[in-house]
Amino acid sequence: MDPERYWKEHVYQGGARQLTVRAIIAGMLIGAVMCLSNLYVVLKTGWSLGVTITACILGFAVFGTLRSLKLLTKEFTDLENNAMGSVASAAGYMTGGGNMAAVPALLMLTGTLPSSGWLMVWFGVISALGVFAAIPIKRQLINIEALPFPTGTATAETIRALHGHGDVARQKSRLLGLAGLVGALLVLVRDARFTWLKNLPEKMSLPFNIMGREAGKWSLSFDFSLLLIGAGALVSFRTGWSMLLGAFLTYGFLAPEMVSRGVIPEVTYKAINGWALWTGAAVLVSSGLLSFAFQWKSVVRSFSALSGLLGRQPQEGTREDPLAEIECPPAWFPLGFVLLGPVAVFLMAYLFQIPWWAGVLALPLAVVMGVIASRVTGETDTTPTKALGPVTQLIFGALAPGNLSANIMSANATGGVGLHSADLLTDLKSGWLLGAAPRQQFYAQLFGVVAGSVVIVPVFNLLVPSADVLGTEQFPAPAAMVWAGVSKMLASGVAALHPTARVGALCGMLLGVTLVLLERWAPPKAKAFIPTASGLGLAIVIPGSSSISLFVGAALAALLRRVKPKLADDAVLPVSSGFIAGESLLGIAIAMVKAFGFMPK
Template sequence: MSHSSPSQTPSPSELRLHPPDLPPGDPGASAAKDPERYWLEHVYQGGVRQLTPRAVISGMLIGAVMCLSNLYVILKTGWSLGVTITACILAFAVFGTLRSLRVLKKDFTDLENNAMGSVASAAGYMTGGGNMAAVPALLMLTGTLPSSGWLMVWFAVISALGVFAAIPIKRQLINIEALPFPTGTATAETIRALHGHGDVARQKSRLLGGAGLIGALLVLVRDARFSWLTNIPEKASLPFTLLGKKASAWSLSFDFSLLLVGAGALVSFKTGWSMLLGAVLTYGFLAPAMVGQGVIPEVTYKAINSWAVWTGSALLVSSGLLSFAFQWRSVARSFKALSGLFGGKSKEQEAQDPLAGIECPPAWFPLGFAVLGPIAIFLMAYLFQIPWWAGVLAMPLAVVMGVIASRVTGETDTTPTKALGPVTQLIFGGLAPGNIPANVMSANATGGVGLHSADLLTDLKSGWLLGANPRQQFVAQLFGVVAGAAVVVPAFNLLVPSADMLGTEEFPAPASMVWAGVSKLLATGVSALHPSARLGALCGASLGIMLVLLEKWAPAKAKAYVPSAAGFGLAIVIPGSSSIAFFIGAAIAEVMRRKKPKLAEAAVLPVASGFIAGESLLGIGIAMAKAFGVMPK
């Protein structure tokens, strides 16, 4: 099918729900009344290479690398960081270099890069959706996990269900309602810039590569144990003492970690200073007071965190649930959309459908769940001893969560996993009281479906703006799911050989601590907590609610001074040194945005991503070398 030249294709900022008005006599006037027909005739690039073998292979490889990086980051910080834009920059740089060396004959097209991004994001986000919150939480609570092979199958099946769950809502959310999906729109803009302006692409790829090299070198001189290498310290204590102990004993120190500084540069400055405030109050005031009263037995991060996690978890859960409740309009629209999921079109309507040969057939949704649903239910029963009736209930609940997560992501660019996970835990805590694996892993199932549904729709938004074939992107996403599942499990087992590694300064695993805390509370009851921990949880829950209400209802000028509930809560459950590093990164990025906005736009993302990738990947490499005896521990 023919398509218009690039100069005629609307930019993402121009393409909205309604195409431009055309005179009544114009041949395109009829198409202008129908956004899907307009897209087909003016945007769709039917003859351009898209899902090629090299796009799939490079996406699986880059996605696997990004998955390793995200695994390291989420165990450190509790957050999965952006994958797609970094992957697109990296792929463009690699294929551009190979083309200049004449190893490749054909250019790497914008739609190939978009398809590669779909593969890479599905693999890279295998750490999200509760996967790397639930599994470490289960390990902490029970001390055991299923074998690596079974866990790979579990992750692949749950993630694939999320991909199928996106099919029936894609056209409504993207084609008709034109929800913004900001990350998808930004990815489309990035791909246009890369493939339209070689200088911009080369600059970003150089910054990404240079920052990655610096991050890797820092890890080498800090963590590698060679007789010829003098290691730098992991951290430097702040210059004061509390109760006769150095500040570093309370985790208040400067981390020699560019990963954390890079992660801070990618969050808002408000989140950064909120984390600093939370760290100062928790480790500088609250923890010393509890040690002085004998509630916290010793001055170590693990001892402090064992008490403070209840305050932080309550703050994160209450703020997440209330923020989610304020998005009730999105939720209501999601439930309205659910009513039409199984209402197929008539044969006459299908015959008139201009995108019938391009969009995924509606029948793929029930077919996917009919095939994968029983497998997921079997895995729940076999691996986690979840009653079969609870597994059956989890399937429609997962669809509901997928629809809600997708719409909320489309409207706000935030997938509400932190809210949906505890909601599912509460539901199954009531249905199967005392069953910890059912409580944790059923939430993993619904969270995984929600994340991968939202992730695919974010990628499909990019494809819609660039004129890509959505059916090919759907297939690309499944390739990524396989790659991510194959990589994340052995890497996790390598980094976390036992539950003792979790909840430490090396791997605080804050998301897992929250999930484990909620599950333990539901299983044992509030009465099992120390009275001070109960008071802390009550204060945390109240503070989370108050911060959300202030953020929503405070005067516009005052909102800038209301701490971020997510940042403040996270600071309570990670080491103070991590929050300090986050703040440094956020502050540097904010100063650049104010003083040198053009430089910030060009440099912050690739440099921060490079720091994160370089340090995390070499960190995993050193961990592998130590585990296999190649390097002394």
């Protein structure tokens, strides 16, 4: 039987409440909060964390509380929660797709950014184009081929659990709330400078010296950050210990050796990072590109989805499209690009001095990137940002050599559209499993784009008032450092680097390739002892203290999964999400209070 016809007859809940006004409002508010939390996290760690599951748990808890207080009469349904999650995820993903790599990188390289209003429009247009780009490939990848999109599947299962078992829902929402409160209290004790409050130190140095200086001077310390511990709990233990290994190799051995040779002028994180960045970037870029190359079958298969650009061909033996009135019409895709494409090209030319022909070229390239990234995400649950970001930088570096703004922001446009498309298809997978209306999720994502683009710019300007804040222990911004590094290298050439930095970049490239090959070809039992290239590379470009805390989180989560697997399944995600949200949001609030002069800086 035609899978689409079966879905319409047995899964689709056409008459159920979905994209209600309250779901839109709640999704925009929760999505804005999650977007700000993600902004803080990406500046700290370089990662944009998935927000949909957390948003669905939080939404369920909020509406459940309001209903228990008799402030609401109608039940908050599973499809309302799914629609609300689509709004929230579109807002939360505003930090993804290279957005919070490209814009900070541009600030570091040029010292200036467009005005807040123009940046809001830029983020909104690029993200909205990503939503439209998902239309022609959604049916092929989700309806017909049924790619797993593991995070989307997990979101659907979470929503079913929340709305099917009250005890599970209450426990998860309670854990999330308590963890958020603990994370916020830690920030208050650590960062708020009240005269009546004894502050917790931000870091505690490890108990040994290197070259006569305590380990903390080399950034080898324990960071009192539940955000980092929570983020670590969401990655694998293998990634966690890889980061610990990378931290000690970089800050315990390589950096002291370079300081003793006079290559690194002083023992500060910023000075060390200025040298080590090239090694870390080479590990991340080479491993990302090779991993992507090994997925060539997915890439080849993805181009079959481009037939959707010309409209879906009815399957043999069918007379009509069973979902013609439910799915987004194929014409919406070209219509969206006809309306928004010229706006994007204008913004590229006006804001970033990108030649108009390069802007026009970026649009079809973005569609191709979206097709490739969407299939890879659907099959592996990993959006290939580390590969597609540098690839687009290389393309535009060749087309407009020496133009730093054009290199970075053309890549932001191309990668942003494609990667947003891939991320948002994950939400449509959840809706497919739950029987939601795709058109309503499409509208939901556009509402989320508006919310995310409006809130992210002013808070970014607040947290990053100047480029001096970036690349520091406060905000390492590793993704932005890598993008800026690639752009500078394309503009000035490898010869401009210090000879030892060139050797480090070559070693990093070989290390990234070697780790990917070992992971692919090593016996299954041996893989647990092979460091991950992403963990090792990231540890080279962030402070050692951050890697240590991330390792602690990964180790605690792994221990809990081994000792109490059921408790780990129920608790790790909500507790980690609560730690991250609580610390990041209060951290932003304290930054706002300091900026307005109500608290000493």
